[in-house]
Amino acid sequence: MIDPNTLDAASPAEEEQFFAVFEHMLANDDGAEAARHLREGRAIFISDPRYPGRAVREHPDGRRELMRLEIASGHLVVERAI
Template sequence: MNEMTRLAPADASDLWPVIEKGLARDGEFAVRDHLAAGFPVYYSESDTPAGLVVKEYPDGRRELVRHNRNADEVIRSL
């Protein structure tokens, strides 16, 4: 049984610690897998300005972007 199935309904509002733990454990694998499949990934770093994210492409290029539903607004290449 994993942590998600052990959560009682009363604990359902506090899933972030479980999600963060899973990302710490499996996040790097998921990122590598996504890039290998030819898709970009989005993330932030400690110095990423508020409202912006880093977009990394499978070829290693990185851009600082503002992400919205219509398209990414490229702020600058990194």
């Protein structure tokens, strides 16, 4: 497990190591953690190349919503169901 809170005090070498581990984790993700969250009743956020600059919120019941970050308020906003 890596802790992103350690980045504030990380040296350049430690930061580089953190991102190397993080990129490795992303490249080898099997989706098990996302599936667990859905089974436990929590929505997940995923990226989808069909919607650049947006996130997709997927609910346990299968509903999917296209989300965008509203810069002025810092809130995620539902654009539409997909």
